[in-house]
Amino acid sequence: MDWAVYLYLLYSVCAVTAVQGNCPAKCHCEEMKHSKLNQIQCQGENITDFPSPIPVNTTYIYIAYTKIPSLKPGDFDSCAQTLKNVNISYSGITEILDGTFNNTHGLVVLSIRGSKLKGLPGQLFKNLRDLERLLLDRNNITGISRETFRGLIQLKFLDLAQNALRIIPEHSFDDLENLEELYLSQNCLKVLPVGIFSDLTALTKLSLSENCLQTLSVGVFEHMPLQELWLCDNQLSSLEDNVFQNLSQLHLLVLSRNRINSVSVHAFRGLSALTELSLHTNELQTLQEGTFSRLTLLANISLQLNNLEYLPGKLFHGLPALRRLDLHNNSLPNLPQELLNSLDRADEVLLYHNPWHCDKDIGPLKDWCRINSHKVSFQCPYSVIACNLPIFITETVEDVIEDKIKDMVLIILALACTSIITIIVGIIFFCRSREEKASNLPAQDSENDVHME
Numbered sequence: 001m002d003w004a005v006y007l008y009l010l011y012s013v014c015a016v017t018a019v020q021g022n023c024p025a026k027c028h029c030e031e032m033k034h035s036k037l038n039q040i041q042c043q044g045e046n047i048t049d050f051p052s053p054i055p056v057n058t059t060y061i062y063i064a065y066t067k068i069p070s071l072k073p074g075d076f077d078s079c080a081q082t083l084k085n086v087n088i089s090y091s092g093i094t095e096i097l098d099g100t101f102n103n104t105h106g107l108v109v110l111s112i113r114g115s116k117l118k119g120l121p122g123q124l125f126k127n128l129r130d131l132e133r134l135l136l137d138r139n140n141i142t143g144i145s146r147e148t149f150r151g152l153i154q155l156k157f158l159d160l161a162q163n164a165l166r167i168i169p170e171h172s173f174d175d176l177e178n179l180e181e182l183y184l185s186q187n188c189l190k191v192l193p194v195g196i197f198s199d200l201t202a203l204t205k206l207s208l209s210e211n212c213l214q215t216l217s218v219g220v221f222e223h224m225p226l227q228e229l230w231l232c233d234n235q236l237s238s239l240e241d242n243v244f245q246n247l248s249q250l251h252l253l254v255l256s257r258n259r260i261n262s263v264s265v266h267a268f269r270g271l272s273a274l275t276e277l278s279l280h281t282n283e284l285q286t287l288q289e290g291t292f293s294r295l296t297l298l299a300n301i302s303l304q305l306n307n308l309e310y311l312p313g314k315l316f317h318g319l320p321a322l323r324r325l326d327l328h329n330n331s332l333p334n335l336p337q338e339l340l341n342s343l344d345r346a347d348e349v350l351l352y353h354n355p356w357h358c359d360k361d362i363g364p365l366k367d368w369c370r371i372n373s374h375k376v377s378f379q380c381p382y383s384v385i386a387c388n389l390p391i392f393i394t395e396t397v398e399d400v401i402e403d404k405i406k407d408m409v410l411i412i413l414a415l416a417c418t419s420i421i422t423i424i425v426g427i428i429f430f431c432r433s434r435e436e437k438a439s440n441l442p443a444q445d446s447e448n449d450v451h452m453e
C-alpha cells in the first residue's frame with residue numbers, strides 16, 4: 001500500500017473521530033450538508049444532564065425519554081444561531097429557567113411535552129418571534145400569566161392540553177394574532193373571561209373539551225373565524241341566547257357529554273355555516289321551535305342519550321341540508337307528523353330505545369317508517385312497526401307482549417289445574433269402582449287368604 005492510501009485512511013479516521021468528538025456522550029449526531037439539517041438525538045433514561053455541548057450549527061435537537069431535571073440559560077448557546085426545531089419530550093423536566101430561550105431567535109418548533117413542568121417563567125418565549133408551533137401538552141402546568149406568551153407573533157399552533165390549568169388570566173393570548181389552533185382540553189378551566197380570545201383573529205380550531213366549565217358568557221367566542229369548537233365533557237347546564245354569535249364560519253360545534261337541560265331559543269343564532277351539531281349525552285327534555293332556524297347548512301344533529309320527551313313539529317323546519325338525525329335513547333313516545341315531514345331528505349334517522357306508545361296517535365310515525373323502510377339505516381323500532389291498531393289502543397307493544405306472556409302463563413296454569421283435577425277425579429272414581437267391586441266379593445277373598453295360610 002502506498003503512502004497516499006495510508007494518508008487517506010488516517011484522514012478518514014480523524015474526520016469521523018472529529019465528528020464523534022463533537023457529539024455529547026450517549027447522543028447521536030448527524031450532519032446532512034445538502035439539506036443543511038444538522039441534528040442531534042439523545043434518548044434514554046441514562047441521560048441525566050442536558051447534553052453538552054450541542055454541536056455548533058445544529059438545527060434540530062431531539063431529546064426524549066431522558067431524566068434531565070431542567071433547562072437553563074446557556075444550554076442552547078452553542079447552536080443558538082442555527083436552531084430551528086427543539087423536541088424535548090417525555091423527559092423529567094420540572095423547570096425551565098428564565099432566559100433559556102433568550103438567544104434562540106430562529107426557533108420555529110418547540111415541543112416540551114410529557115414532562116413535569118408546573119409553570120413557566122414570564123417572558124420565557126419573548127424573543128421567539130419566528131416560533132410557529134409550541135407544544136406544552138401533558139405537563140402539570142397550573143398557571144400561565146399574561147406575560148407567558150408575549151411576543152409569539154408568528155405562532156400558529158399552541159397545545160396546552162392535559163395540564164392543570166384552572167384559570168387563564170385576561171390578555172394571556174393578546175399577541176397571538178396568527179394563532180390557528182389552540183388546544184386547552186383536559187385541564188380544569190372553570191370560567192372563560194370575556195375577551196380572553198378576542199385577539200385571536202386567525203383562530204380556526206379551539207378545543208376546550210374535558211374541562212370544568214359550568215357557564216359560557218355571551219361574547220366569549222366573538223371575533224374568531226372558528227371552524228371547529230369543542231366543548232364536550234364539561235359541566236355546562238344551559239346555553240344562553242347569542243352565546244355563539246359571530247361564529248359565522250363554524251362548521252362543527254361539539255357540546256356532548258355536558259349536563260345541558262335548557263337551550264335558549266336563540267342560542268345557536270348566527271351559526272350560518274354550521275354543518276354538524278353534537279348535543280348527545282346531556283339532560284335535555286325538549287327543544288323549542290326555532291332553535292335550529294336559519295342553520296341552513298346543518299347536516300348532522302346528534303341528540304341521542306338525552307331525556308327528550310317531546311319535540312315540536314316545526315323543530316327541523318327550514319333545514320334543507322339535514323341528512324342525519326340521531327334520537328336514540330331518549331324518552332320519546334311519538335313524533336308529530338309535521339316533524340316527520342321535514343325529515344324527507346334525511347338518509348339516516350336513528351330512533352331505537354325510545355318508549356314509543358302504540359296508541360291511536362302512532363299512525364303517522366308508523367306510516368313514515370313503512371315508507372322509509374328501504375333506507376337501511378332508518379332502523380325503525382319494532383314497537384312502532386309491529387304496533388297493531390286498533391286492537392291494543394293504549395298499550396305499548398312491550399306491554400302487549402308482556403300481557404300475552406301473562407295470559408299464556410295463566411292458560412298453562414289453568415290447563416295444568418284442569419288436568420290435575422281431572423286426574424284426581426279419575427283416580428277417585430277408579431278407586432271407588434274397585435272398592436265397590438271388592439265389597440261385592442268380600443267372603444271369597446278372605447276364604448282365599450285363609451286357604452293360602
Ligand SMILES: *[C@@H]1O[C@H](CO)[C@@H](O)[C@H](O)[C@H]1NC(C)=O
Nearest residue numbers: 025026043044045046047065
Ligand atoms: C442508555 O440507554 C439507551 C436506551 O435506553 C441505550 O441504548 C444505551 O446503550 C444506554 N447507554 C449507556 C451508556 O448506558
Ligand SMILES: *[C@@H]1O[C@H](CO)[C@@H](O)[C@H](O)[C@H]1NC(C)=O
Nearest residue numbers: 022031036055056057058082
Ligand atoms: C457553521 O456554519 C457556517 C456557515 O454555514 C460555516 O461557515 C461554519 O464552518 C460551520 N461550522 C462548523 C463547525 O461546521
Ligand SMILES: *[C@@H]1O[C@H](CO)[C@@H](O)[C@H](O)[C@H]1NC(C)=O
Nearest residue numbers: 064087088089090109111135
Ligand atoms: C417530539 O417527540 C415526541 C416523542 O417521540 C413525539 O411524540 C412528538 O410528536 C414530537 N413532537 C413534534 C412536534 O414533532
Ligand SMILES: *[C@@H]1O[C@H](CO)[C@@H](O)[C@H](O)[C@H]1NC(C)=O
Nearest residue numbers: 073098099100101102123126
Ligand atoms: C432574558 O431576557 C429577559 C427579557 O428580555 C431578561 O429580563 C432576562 O434578564 C434575560 N435573561 C438572560 C439569562 O439573559
Ligand SMILES: *[C@@H]1O[C@H](CO)[C@@H](O)[C@H](O)[C@H]1NC(C)=O
Nearest residue numbers: 115116118139140141142164
Ligand atoms: C401534578 O401536580 C400536583 C400538585 O402539585 C401533584 O399532586 C400531581 O401528582 C402532579 N401530577 C403529575 C403527573 O406530576
Ligand SMILES: *[C@@H]1O[C@H](CO)[C@@H](O)[C@H](O)[C@H]1NC(C)=O
Nearest residue numbers: 222223224242245246247270
Ligand atoms: C356580532 O354580532 C352582533 C349581532 O349580530 C353584531 O351586532 C356585532 O357587531 C358582531 N360583532 C362582531 C365583532 O362582529
Ligand SMILES: *[C@@H]1O[C@H](CO)[C@@H](O)[C@H](O)[C@H]1NC(C)=O
Nearest residue numbers: 275276299300301302323324
Ligand atoms: C355525521 O356524523 C356522523 C357520526 O359522527 C359522521 O360519521 C358523518 O360523517 C357526519 N355527516 C356529516 C354530513 O357531517
Ligand SMILES: *[C@@H]1O[C@H](CO)[C@@H](O)[C@H](O)[C@H]1NC(C)=O
Nearest residue numbers: 305328329330352353354355
Ligand atoms: C339505552 O336504552 C336502552 C333501553 O332502554 C338501555 O338498555 C341502555 O342502557 C341505554 N344506553 C345507555 C348508554 O344509556
